[in-house]
Amino acid sequence: MEKFEQIFSFINEKAEKYESSGEYTFLEGVLQSLEEILDNQTQWIGHDASKEEIRKAIQIAILKGMRKNSQPNHQMTPDTLGLLVGYFVQQFFAEDIKNRQISLLDVAAGTGNLLFTVMNLLDGKTSATGVEVDELLIRLAADTAELIEQPVLLYHQDALQKLLVDPVDAVVCDLPVGYYPNEETAVEYELCAHEGMSYSHHLLIEQSINHTKEGGYLFFLIPANLFESEQSKDLHKYLKKNAWIQAVIQLPENLFASKAHEKSLLILQKQSTAARAPREVLLAKVPNMSNKEALSLFFEKVQMWKENK
Template sequence: MDQLNNVEKIFTIIDNTATILKEELSCSYLEAIAETGENIFQNAILQEEVSELSKKRLEKEYNSIQFDRFSVEEIRKAFQLSVLKGMKEATQPNHQMTPDAVAIFMSYLVGKFTEGINGFSILDPAVGTGNLLTTILNQNQAKISSSHGVDVDDLLIKLAYVSANLQQHSIQFFNQDSLQPLFVDPVDVVVCDLPVGYYPDDIRASSYELKAKKGHSYAHHLFIEQSMNHTKAGGYMLFLIPNQLFNSDQAAELNAFIKENGIIQGLIQLPLSLFKDEKAAKSILIIQKKGDNVRIPKQALLVDLPKFSNKAAMSGIIQRIDGWFKTEKQSTH
């Protein structure tokens, strides 16, 4: 129970102070979360326009708990809860967060695929509020040497930056269109909850192999190509993809591109119960970029996940996945 209580304690402070700042600064709740997170991190009230009375109220809230007493996961979860609250108020389709259970499961997969690799670099080219990336960092902290996040939305990346600071992660963030040239060297692992839809910049899209023959190109296809370009030979890409990815009118080109440059290591279908609408259902696609010692698995890891709440079924699936890794690792030696 304690952890839940701690998450609730931190959430209450963020929520109360963000509500005060929202009124004082006449801004949205999401913007106020970024402001209050910065105050907590800097241990100061940075907004000059805040009235003396509100300053006192804020100080009282901030002083009521000591943030360094909490675990990074407790801080991440509390921050995520406040962001989810803010997103409900301002529903924008691109303001979606990777569900917690999915982020934790992807962290587990990153850990398994990078077993034996010391100090790997990681990139999320659609980092959003940073929830997926910081979840992976929290679970694989000792193994990650450098991490990078890119997002075109300046509010989302500000929230990601504040969240990373509160969790004391050193992540390099870039506020830019991820399909423009990136200032990130190729990494060992790319993770991405793919933004699905059309990419409006046809001129930029024309430099990609996966551009549409006519009309706008699919952003999610271009993200896969951009990720491939920014992954080292032998490195891994873990994408959260729409289940319909390989059924679209441009699926043949996508398939050919993946086949030419990488090897599909696995495809894991997420439980349909996670999604309001079956059409919005997603899977995790794992691709390894071709390289000298990269071999095709005897059998790709193909799994249909049960509900995350079904502990017994999940435990069986985890055993099966662990078994797959053992078999594959043995056959590489």
């Protein structure tokens, strides 16, 4: 049995005990199990495990809990997408990470899976801030961060309220899609809808750009039809004024349950006097991940674009 499977079994067994008591859901049981480990109330078997093995084990336990009592805001970014985002962060910051740590922000951190996947990939080269409104999810994120020893500052709040976060080098975010109910807050944003409710994913893009350093990059997992919605004209106008689109990467259909759930990766750069827009936007489609040859051609295309941008 692989190490991460041993750790998963360990957490799973404890979470099931909590669930069978009738006082906790399985997901709450996972949280209780992690707290037990951190409080040294139990013999932790993960001392010799890598950060990635621990992250994967916790992620599988959390996924099991989410499937058991599915709530729309309890979604997790699949590892494949997290690793792809991490690859692009690595590409865009290749020079920076030779000499310094880069700061990351996720304004919809959830359980932290996307953030931690990227941080583990660039281990030792990042520090991060995560914001999450759901208490259970952010507590799971906090415990995971502690167990994998990644430097993350977490805020339990609505990310569209005032954020006490210094501008960062990069934003990574799997944007939650929907309408934003708090109109008093929405009117503070340029992307507030002229009539009806505003899209929370549009407002989160604006909030993210506000908290990015000039010349910094933003990596968003977006609905594939983001630029086709009724409010997309305003989004186009806003982006033209504040950011340069670097890349729009279509993701493989087989990663999503249905066409309606399909996503793309949007990479932006916050405008800066010290930088310029790319000569051309990288438009590419990630092939099926099991097709090694096509995948290697895709990465070659990215490298060629990077050298000529």
